[in-house]
Amino acid sequence: MARPTSPFALTPSDLIALQGWLRMSTLEQSLAQRARILLLLADGLTPKAVSEQLQITPPTVFKWRKRYREAGIEGLSDLPRSGQPLKLGPEKINEILTLTTRRVPQEATHWSVRLMAKYARVTTWQVRQVWA
Incomplete structure (x- = not known):
């Protein structure tokens, strides 16, 4: 019953x-x-x-x-889901774009993915994502 x-x-x-x-x-x-x-x-x-x-x-x-x-x-509303949080905040994205457009690296004539990753202290994958 x-x-x-x-x-x-x-x-x-x-x-x-x-x-x-x-x-x-x-x-x-x-x-x-x-x-x-x-x-x-x-x-x-x-x-x-x-x-x-x-x-x-x-x-x-x-x-x-x-x-x-x-x-x-x-x-x-939905509860937060598990998973890896975003690693790049808006300020880090802005920093990468500012470095890309406003500065020239000391070691080269232009930015490479590896060089930008070194300067911005992020991974090369993250630099590629920002540049895309």
């Missing part, structure tokens, strides 16, 4: 915000789907009915319902 669904309610300000999200033409589809999930749950639909109507899996409905309950509307 299935457990009864727990009641779900949105705060009035969150209800207005989520409805506003769905009217936006530039909203990411993932956020739009999450807003639809919560609005349908708030209308009294069961998680199973929501998953059937939106053609998504029930665990997806449970995931976003739980995230909303724990963190509110801010919890609907």
Whole structure:
């Protein structure tokens, strides 16, 4: 026998915000789907009915319902993903471009990838990426 669904309610300000999200033409589809999930749950639909109507899996409905309950509307955005962070910030990119266009190396008549990497203290791959 299935457990009864727990009641779900949105705060009035969150209800207005989520409805506003769905009217936006530039909203990411993932956020739009999450807003639809919560609005349908708030209308009294069961998680199973929501998953059937939106053609998504029930665990997806449970995931976003739980995230909303724990963190509110801010919890609907994606969490940071694992992986290697960007190594070059805007200031390092600017430094490489400034060296390239405004200075001449002492050892040569023009910049090579290896020479720029040495001066900027980055890898040759990173210099190639900036120059591309």
